[in-house]
Amino acid sequence: MIRRDFLRIGGLGLCGIGALDVLRAQTLGNNKQAKAKQMIVCWLGGGPPHLDMFDMKPDAPEEYRGLFKPIQTKVVGLQVGELLPELAKRADKFTVIRSVSTLNKPGDHAQAPLYWLTGNPRLTSGSDEYPMYGSVINKLKPGSKDLPSFAVLDEIDVHTHNALSRNFLGWAHSPLIMQPLKDKDAITQMLTPQLELQAFESQTNLLKKLDGKLRRNDSQDEVIAGLDQYQQTAFNLLRSPKLRQALDISKEPASSVERYTKNKPSKARYPIGDPLHFLIARKLVEAGVPVVHFNLGYWDWHGDNFTAGKQQIPMFDSCMAALLDDLEERGLLDSTIVLALGEMGRKPKIDNVKAVGAGRDHWDYAQFVLAAGGGFKRGAIVGATDKLGERVVDKFYKVESFGRTLYHLLGIDADTIVHTPTKRPVKLILEDAPLIKEALI
Numbered sequence: 373m374i375r376r377d378f379l380r381i382g383g384l385g386l387c388g389i390g391a392l393d394v395l396r397a398q399t400l401g402n403n404k405q406a407k408a409k410q411m412i413v414c415w416l417g418g419g420p421p422h423l424d425m426f427d428m429k430p431d432a433p434e435e436y437r438g439l440f441k442p443i444q445t446k447v448v449g450l451q452v453g454e455l456l457p458e459l460a461k462r463a464d465k466f467t468v469i470r471s472v473s474t475l476n477k478p479g480d481h482a483q484a485p486l487y488w489l490t491g492n493p494r495l496t497s498g499s500d501e502y503p504m505y506g507s508v509i510n511k512l513k514p515g516s517k518d519l520p521s522f523a524v525l526d527e528i529d530v531h532t533h534n535a536l537s538r539n540f541l542g543w544a545h546s547p548l549i550m551q552p553l554k555d556k557d558a559i560t561q562m563l564t565p566q567l568e569l570q571a572f573e574s575q576t577n578l579l580k581k582l583d584g585k586l587r588r589n590d591s592q593d594e595v596i597a598g599l600d601q602y603q604q605t606a607f608n609l610l611r612s613p614k615l616r617q618a619l620d621i622s623k624e625p626a627s628s629v630e631r632y633t634k635n636k637p638s639k640a641r642y643p644i645g646d647p648l649h650f651l652i653a654r655k656l657v658e659a660g661v662p663v664v665h666f667n668l669g670y671w672d673w674h675g676d677n678f679t680a681g682k683q684q685i686p687m688f689d690s691c692m693a694a695l696l697d698d699l700e701e702r703g704l705l706d707s708t709i710v711l712a713l714g715e716m717g718r719k720p721k722i723d724n725v726k727a728v729g730a731g732r733d734h735w736d737y738a739q740f741v742l743a744a745g746g747g748f749k750r751g752a753i754v755g756a757t758d759k760l761g762e763r764v765v766d767k768f769y770k771v772e773s774f775g776r777t778l779y780h781l782l783g784i785d786a787d788t789i790v791h792t793p794t795k796r797p798v799k800l801i802l803e804d805a806p807l808i809k810e811a812l813i
Contacts, residue, residue, distance in 0.1 A: 406513075406783025407813070408746030409707045411505070412653045413665040414692065416714035417485070417530030418672025419739070421732055423720055423761045424453050424681055426468045426740040435725040436760050439678045447751040455685040458693035459742075464751040465696050465705070466744035467811045471755020471767045472774050474716065476736045481531035481672075484715030484736065489536065491775020491786075491801045496535040500792055503539035505778055506663035508800060510545040512784055515662045518612040520548040523656055525649045525666035531715070540792045547665065550619075618659040621651060631694040635686040642680050645669030650691040654698050657708055671714055675729035677722070688712070696744060709746030709781060714739065720761040737763050741774070747781040747813055754810045772805035780807055 421438075423429055428442040428451045442451035445463035452460050459466075474484045486494035490502040503511075506522030514521040524547040529536050537546055621629065632647045645668035653664040668688060673680045692712060699705040717739030718732035738757045744750075755767040779786040779800060786801040 406781065407707070408709045408781040408783075410657045410661070410704075411509075411663045411709040411746065411778070411782065412657060412695070412711070413489075413506075413663070414650070414653075414688075414710075414712040415485075415489075415530065415665065415667045416669075416671045416688075416712060417667050418481075418670055419714045419716035419718055419734060420671045421673070421677060421681065422470070422717035422738060422740045422757075423732075424677070424718075425456060425685065426452055426742065427470050427717075427738070427757055427761055428453060429720070429759065429761050432720075432760050435722050436720050438722060439730075440681065447753070450751075450753055453685065455681065456689045458689045462693055462696055465700065466710070466742055466750065467748045467752040467754060469741040469743060469754045469769075469774075469808065469811055470738070470757055471764045472741060472769045472771060472808070473738055473764060474736050474771055476716075481715065481734075482533055482535070485530060485532050486535060487771050488713065488715055488774070490539075491772055491778070492803075494535075496533045500798065501535070501538050501540045503541045503545065503790075504536060504547070504665075505775070505782075506547055506665060507539050507541050507545040508779075508784065508790075509662050509782065510547075511541050511790075512788070513662065513782070515660055516614075518614050519618075519656075519659060519661050520615070521661070522547045522663045523661050523665070524549045525652060525664065526550065526646065527667050528665065530667050531672075541790065542793075614659050618655045618661070619652060621648065621655070624651065628698075632691050635690045637683040637687070640680075640683045641676055642670040642673065642684070644684055644687060647687055647691045650695045654695055657699075657704060658702060673718070673731055674723075674733055675731040677718070677731040679729075692742070699745065705745040707746060709748065709778065710742075710744040712742040717761075735762075743811060748811055749813055752811060754808060767810060769808050770803070770805055772801050772803040773808050775801050776805055777808045777811065781812075 423436065424438050424440050429437050430442050430451075431437075440453040440455060443454050443457065443460050444450075445452055445460040447463040450463055450468065452463070474487050476484055476487075482496045483494070486496070486502075489504045491505070492500075492502040494500070494502045504522075506524075510521040522545070526549075528547060528549055537549065539546065629648070629651065632651045636647050637644065645666075649666040649668065653666060656664050668691075669684060671684065692710075695710065696705065699708055699710070717735045717737075719735040720732070720738075722730050722732055724730050738761055755769070756765055757763060758765050776786040784800070787799050787804075789797045790800060791797055
């Protein structure tokens with residue numbers, strides 16, 4: 373078929389996408405100007421309580437407003453919970469989005485993270501395995517070969533039944549998950565070369581030669597090719613001095629480390645995560661890693677909401693404040709998106725409000741997103757919920773809009789065509805949702 377004939381039938385559907393759409397996306401591709409070069413995602417798995425953090429309702433009845441008092445921030449009209457004093461002082465550095473939610477049925481832990489982190493509705497099984505934003509960056513805008521393009525610190529699958537580590541772009545674009553970070557001895561081992569470099573390369577080449585005959589018939593298999601590429605990437609990273617230096621915090625001034633760890637509780641009600649992930653994320657971005665993702669502890673508090681909040685929220689506050697300060701000081705904040713969000717908020721009406729174990733259940737109809745840097749406005753508030761914090765009443769956006777906004781800032785056309793393993797072409801973000809323009813510079 374010549375190009376003229378192809379254009380003539382472009383109005384016909386091609387697996388649900390018009391042929392003209394395919395041509396347009398592949399021609400325009402990723403020539404957009406990027407405001408953001410890198411991205412850090414702090415995932416608050418389980419759903420942080422929006423009414424206790426960034427969507428205070430001090431005039432609501434007692435069974436809604438909770439125990440924490442609001443404090444004024446540096447931004448007129450924005451109050452936050454009293455456990456966020458450091459971020460209150462830095463509210464002119466970030467945007468709070470209160471108007472995006474999944475609208476899933478309450479309690480659907482598995483679908484919501486997949487939706488938020490890919491920009492498309494995705495199930496743990498039975499739907500296309502849409503890629504995370506970091507996997508798309510890895511495919512379309514990878515970083516240098518001696519650094520991972522998409523790094524995950526410790527854990528990625530929180531409430532998703534190990535679905536997030538898989539995507540239809542293939543293993544070659546899956547995140548590099550650095551699980552040993554939680555063990556100081558393991559970090560030391562990671563930073564210390566275990567083989568003399570020449571011997572290591574010789575063994576690698578020998579493995580390839582021995583494996584060559586077995587793989588000859590598999591050379592056209594994309595899964596095998598992807599695994600080979602993933603393996604080669606891992607070999608390259610093991611030899612990377614840049615990566616070892618970025619992971620090595622021993623040379624960080626004690627005062628710098630203390631800013632991140634000062635509010636870490638000695639004994640926590642729930643897993644709280646590692647505050648040093650913020651510091652390591654900063655060092656990885658500083659070294660040139662395009663996307664860093666980490667999960668900060670456990671936010672699925674049904675009972676003991678306020679006991680857990682007193683332990684978890686102050687640590688998040690001091691760590692995020694330190695990260696924003698460090699990126700600003702190094703001239704990286706304007707080119708680095710920094711996100712903090714979970715898959716949902718928590719139920720505005722408190723269960724057993726008078727009891728010691730008062731808590732908030734799941735709530736998928738309202739939540740918050742903290743977004744800073746990389747083209748997001750400073751000191752902005754987008755959207756609003758009703759007087760009880762139950763529903764969005766102003767500037768509602770779907771998660772698809774959030775995903776398209778991230779791709780827009782990263783200089784990627786969200787209509788770019790990628791292919792599933794069955795060769796079916798799909799857009800990066802399926803739905804043609806509007807950008808969240810109120811959040812953008």
